[in-house]
Amino acid sequence: MCERQFHDTKDLIAHLKEHIVEGRAVTCPVIGCAHAFTVKSSFTTHMSRKHRGLTDISISDLFRESASQSSSVRTESDNFGAQVKETSTGTGTDEGDMDISEDFSDLFLxxxxxxxxxxxxxFLLPASTIQNTVEEIQNIHELGQTYSLSKLTALLKNDISLSDEDITRVCESVRGSDLFSACHRGPMRTAYSRTQTFKKRFNYVEPKKMFLGKDENRTDRFAYYVPVRETLKCLLESDLWQKSGEHSAESPTDVLSDISDGQIFKSNVFFAQNPSCLKLVLYQDAFEIVNPLGSAKTRHKVLAVYASVANLPLHVRSNTDHMLLVLLCREKDFKAFGHAKVFSELLADLKELEETGIVLSDETVKGTLYCIGGDNLGSHCIGGFTEHFSRSQYFCRYCLMTRSQFQGDDPNLCGPQRTAENYDAAVERLQTEDTPDVEGVKRKSVFNSLKYFNVCQPGLPPCLGHDIFEGVLSYDVALYQKYFIKKKAWFTYSSLNRRIKQFKYRASDASTKPCEVSPQAAKLSGQAIQNWNLLRLLPLIIGDSERCSR
Structure with missing residues (x-):
């Protein structure tokens, strides 16, 4: 094929892959194997599976040169390290050129x-910073390697008295087995090659670009959807799922510690028929990616949908690393093109998950949607309920309480509970009556098309972190603090704020310290996690009231 020569089978295989990339067909170089390849990945797989223990003796005579021939042609790449260097200059495109296939090499890579x-x-470092890190680390490594090889050469020459040829062979062997350089000159050398390596070596599910339509400016608009079924299949095949398994520990009958202890969960027919099925929890919210107070307000606001698997143990389920991104869409596009368009791919996957499930090697795992979490505004939007909380007559998604009843004398009064039946009846009335909403329902939720889910199960639970820690708790704790300071005179606002500031926070609490308390404010001003930390640590902060009052 060419005049290149190699003294090592690994270098020969790496060079044959270059010819495949060039568009030339390559025959397997092993004696007795007549397979030909035009795709590099197929050739790599074939050599790895069929000829993993390849030696020099196994090479066909078609790929061998006699001694007289070999002396007339100078080898351009004598070892693996030279091949790595050549690849780093642009002859290769990915980690296949490095042929890092041994067990330890795979572990290192x-x-x-x-x-x-x-x-x-x-850590969200930009690609340019990572690229600079790769190059500088490799330069430092090469300097250290050069120094080590010079010391090795001096030792072999002066103390062991090896010939220059033997010393060169030893040094080239050491340089050729350098996995660090092989990685940084090969699969880690550029941002593109790193991305390709990440996709090949890890469970990567590529997002789908969904065309929604054209906006008022005739511009194409898209949403991005990460296929739920493919993501769940990767989860089921991962070590995390094998190690965690089903958490079978049951709670005491009088203790509610998990969603499986509630009546809604226990009354779900699908969960009863498929006890080992996947229980999905979706979470949706919209967020600003620019200054929410500037002129670009709401222009780039994005709706995000995430998923969590309730089968995982509590300590794993609550970790954000195991919350899966499902969908991203501009909020303007979401409102313009509608729920059915944006959620079409997600609903199709959820229906298929209910009906056929996910086929694994030894079993088929089904699943369904358990609930959709979110704030009040987002949950009412998803459920098809009215979103005007201050003006609507029916403002609750759990009961049919009217505003006049709510403003009556009994603050604990509840209206008739919403059910799937009265929800469907309200939807039917919407089709015949000329009114914006019927009993607070203004449209049918697209998620009600699922067989085992309904927004009135209730399937839209409140966001406890927001409603409690930024709502109820922030007012109640502020009132308790006012009572301790004004009535009991145990300490002052200044001493309390000094204690909050000087308290020795540990671990994650250090990055979510409570905010200072304002004497004039009717509620705490911190975020949910900050208010929760203040509630949890308040006894330690103000425990010594006499010392605090000083």
Whole structure:
């Protein structure tokens, strides 16, 4: 094929892959194997599965040169390290050129990949910074390697008295087995090659670009959907699922500690018929990616949908690393093109999950949607309820309480509970009556098309973190603090704020410290996690009231 020569089978295989990339057909170089390849990945798989223990003796005579021939042609790449260097200059395109296929090499490459993936995904370093890190680390490594090889050369020459040829062979062997350089000159060398390596080595589910239509400016608008079934299949095949399994520990009958202890869960027919099925919890919310107070307000606001699997243990389920991104869409596009258009792919996957499930090697796992979490505004939007809380006559998604009844004398009064039947009846009345809403229902929720889910199960639970820790708790704790200060005179606002500031916070509490308390404010001003930390740590902060009052 060419005049290139190699003294190592690994270098020969790497070079044959280059010819495949060029568009030339390559025959398997092993004696007795006549397979031909035009796709590099197929050739790599074939060599890995069929000829994993390849040696020099196994190479066909078609790929061998006699001694006289070999002396007339100078080898351009004598070892694996030289091939790595050549690849880093542009002859290769991905990790296949490095042929990092041995167990230890795979482990090394996996750990290097996880390191750069952590910089990119967890610490949010830009690609340019990571690229600069890769190049500088490789330069430092090469300097250290050069120094080590010079010391090795001096030792072999002066103390062991090896010939220059033997010393060169030893140094080239050490340089050729350098996995660090092989990674950083190969699969980790550029942002593109790193991305391709991440996709190949880890469970990556590529988002789908969904065309929604054209806006008023005739511009194409899209939403991005991460297929739920493919994501769940990766989860079922992962080590996390195998280690966690089903948490079978049952709660005492008089203790509610999990969603499986509630009546809604126990009355679900699908869960009763399929006890080991997947129980999905969706969460939706809209967020601003620019300054929400500037001129670009709401222009770039994005609706995000996430998923969590209720089968996982509590300590895993509550970790944000195990909350799965499902969908991203501009809020303007969501309102313009409608729920059915934006959620079409998600609903199709959920229906297929209910009916056929996910086929694994030894079983089929089904699943369904249990509930959709979110704030009041988002939940009313998803459920098809009115979103005007201050003006609507029916403002509750759980009962048919009217505004006049709510403003009566009994603050604990509740109206008739919403059910799937009276919800469907309200939807039918909407089709015949010329009115914006019927009993607070203004449209039928697209999620009611699922067989085992209904927004009036109730399937739209409140967001406890927002409603409690930024709502009820922020008012109640402020009242208790006012009572301790004004009535009991145990301490003052200034001493309390000094204690909050000087308290020794540990672990995650250090990044979510409580805010200072204002004497004039009727509620706490912190976020939900900050208010929760204040409630949890308040006894420790003000425990010594006499010392605090000083």
């Amino acid at each position: 996996r750990n290097v990949s996880l390191f750069y993936l952590k910089l990119q995904g967890e």
